[in-house]
Every structure is written in structure tokens, then in C-alpha cells.
Amino acid sequence: MPRAWLPVLVGAAVVVSTFVLAQLQVFAPSAPAGAAAGGDSYRGEIVFERECARCHGSGGEGGGVGPRLADAGLDASRVAAVVEQGRGVMPPGIVTGQELADVAAYIASISSPSQ
Amino acid sequence: MPLADVSETYTDLVTLVFSSTIAAKAWLATAAVALAIVQVTTAARIYGRLRFLPERGAAIARAHRWSGRLALLCTLPVFFHCVTILGWQTPNARVALHSLAGTFVYGVFVAKVLIVRDRALPAWALPTAGLTLASTLLVLWLSSSLWYFTTVRFGF
Numbered sequence: 001m002p003r004a005w006l007p008v009l010v011g012a013a014v015v016v017s018t019f020v021l022a023q024l025q026v027f028a029p030s031a032p033a034g035a036a037a038g039g040d041s042y043r044g045e046i047v048f049e050r051e052c053a054r055c056h057g058s059g060g061e062g063g064g065v066g067p068r069l070a071d072a073g074l075d076a077s078r079v080a081a082v083v084e085q086g087r088g089v090m091p092p093g094i095v096t097g098q099e100l101a102d103v104a105a106y107i108a109s110i111s112s113p114s115q
Numbered sequence: 116m117p118l119a120d121v122s123e124t125y126t127d128l129v130t131l132v133f134s135s136t137i138a139a140k141a142w143l144a145t146a147a148v149a150l151a152i153v154q155v156t157t158a159a160r161i162y163g164r165l166r167f168l169p170e171r172g173a174a175i176a177r178a179h180r181w182s183g184r185l186a187l188l189c190t191l192p193v194f195f196h197c198v199t200i201l202g203w204q205t206p207n208a209r210v211a212l213h214s215l216a217g218t219f220v221y222g223v224f225v226a227k228v229l230i231v232r233d234r235a236l237p238a239w240a241l242p243t244a245g246l247t248l249a250s251t252l253l254v255l256w257l258s259s260s261l262w263y264f265t266t267v268r269f270g271f
Binding site: 003004006007008010011012013014015018019021022023024025026027028041042045046049050053058059106109110 | 121122125126130134135136137138197198199200201202203214217218219221222223224225226227229230233235236237240244267268270
């Protein structure tokens with residue numbers, strides 16, 4: 001076999017290894033327990049910026065009619081309950097289902113005072 | 116440490132600097148693409164193009180090597196999160212394209228590094244590999260960072 005094929009073959013081996021690694025998702029987190037079970041803060045940020053940031057500010061930093069959520073010390077189940085029931089000018093059920101779990105997980109993550 | 120805690124630790128580390136994991140990845144990928152542009156530009160100068168740039172020589176070669184090393188460094192945390200935590204996903208065309216390009220990028224990188232070290236290969240092999248790598252990185256950036264900055268938010 002000509003030496004010229006070596007980079008292609010080694011590169012292909014790396015591509016296959018990457019694909020296998022991506023299929024295994026070895027470090028994927030397990031679903032958390034509680035009201036926001038299955039919430040994914042990574043996807044929740046996207047939902048938050050689409051549905052919530054107009055009132056709560058980008059990244060929950062405040063600046064709109066809603067309160068600042070960053071560093072507010074909220075947990076996911078409390079956030080999920082408030083979003084479900086609504087509060088003040090915020091209508092109930094503005095986000096539902098998996099998106100609610102995701103956005104609650106995200107708000108809990110930015111809300112932690114340790115960040 | 117249980118495997119799933121790795122995700123939490125990763126998030127804790129990147130949010131020391133950035134507002135979220137996705138923001139961190141968007142900015143690191145942007146840095147990698149900026150460095151890839153330096154790579155393509157300096158490579159073009161090494162090959163005798165872009166004559167308006169400073170003369171060919173040690174400085175250009177050094178800039179080429181270091182921009183490549185730094186670009187690789189920027190991609191490592193992104194690669195780690197995308198591959199080992201998020202994994203292969205195809206919920207829509209953008210994510211499917213991103214998954215596909217992400218699967219290929221390090222394979223192309225390794226091939227390019229091997230081609231650099233083999234002077235017996237045809238002259239077109241190295242620029243072809245380099246441009247393929249830069250194009251793959253660009254596709255990854257367009258399908259992730261640009262999407263994030265334009266449809267989610269533009270911020271750290």
C-alpha cells in the first residue's frame with residue numbers, strides 16, 4: 001500500500017473513533033430528581049433567551065419588567081412551580097413540558113449565588 | 116468521581132469565566148476560527164501568495180505554528196463537551212450538519228499533521244488538507260457560534 005494513504009487511513013480511524021465516542025456519550029449526566037426531572041440547563045438557556053429574556057433580561061440579569069433571576073438563589077422545582085402558575089404580569093404556563101424542565105434547570109444554574 | 120459528575124464539574128469550571136456552557140463553547144469556537152484565519156493567511160504567505168504581508172521567513176512560520184497550536188487548544192474543551200456529553204444528535208438540519216462536521220474535524224486535523232511531516236507527498240496535498248480543515252472549522256462555527264450569537268444571545 002502506498003505511503004500516501006497513511007494520513008487518510010489514520011484520519012479515517014480518528015473520525016470513526018470520534019463517532020463511537022459521540023454515540024457512547026460517556027459523560028452525559030443522568031436525569032436529576034425532583035419537579036424539574038430531566039431538565040437540561042444547556043437547552044434551557046435557549047428557551048430562556050427566547051421566552052423569558054424580554055422581561056428578565058439576557059442571562060437573567062434583569063432590566064425588564066420581571067425580577068433579576070441571576071444569583072437569586074432559586075431552585076428548579078420552585079422555578080417550575082412559578083412558571084406553571086404564573087406570577088404578577090407573567091401568565092401561567094408560558095413554557096410547558098420538557099421546555100419547562102429545561103428552563104427551570106437553566107434558571108436554577110444561573111440563580112446559584114456561588115456562580 | 117461518578118462519570119455523570121464530569122458534566123457538572125465541566126459546567127462549574129467554564130462558568131467561572133462565561134455565563135453558561137454554550138456561551139463558553141461559542142466564544143472558544145470563535146477564537147479557534149479566528150486563529151484558523153491566521154493559519155490560512157500565513158500558509159498562503161508561506162506559499163508565496165498575499166505579498167502585501169511581511170516577508171516569508173521564520174516569523175511567518177512561527178505565527179503559523181503557534182496559531183495552529185492555540186486553535187487546537189481552543190477546540191479541546193468544545194470537543195470534549197460536544198462529543199462526550201452531548202453526543203451525536205440529529206434533531207434538525209443545523210445540529211445534524213454540526214454533528215457531521217464535528218465528527219470529521221479531528222480526523223482531518225490528524226491527516227493534515229501527518230501530511231505536513233511527509234515531504235514525499237504531492238505539493239497539492241498540504242494546501243488541500245489545510246483548506247479542508249479550515250472549511251470544516253468554519254462549518255462548525257457557522258452551525259453553532261453564529262447561530263448562538265444571532266438567535267440566542269450575543270454575550271459572554
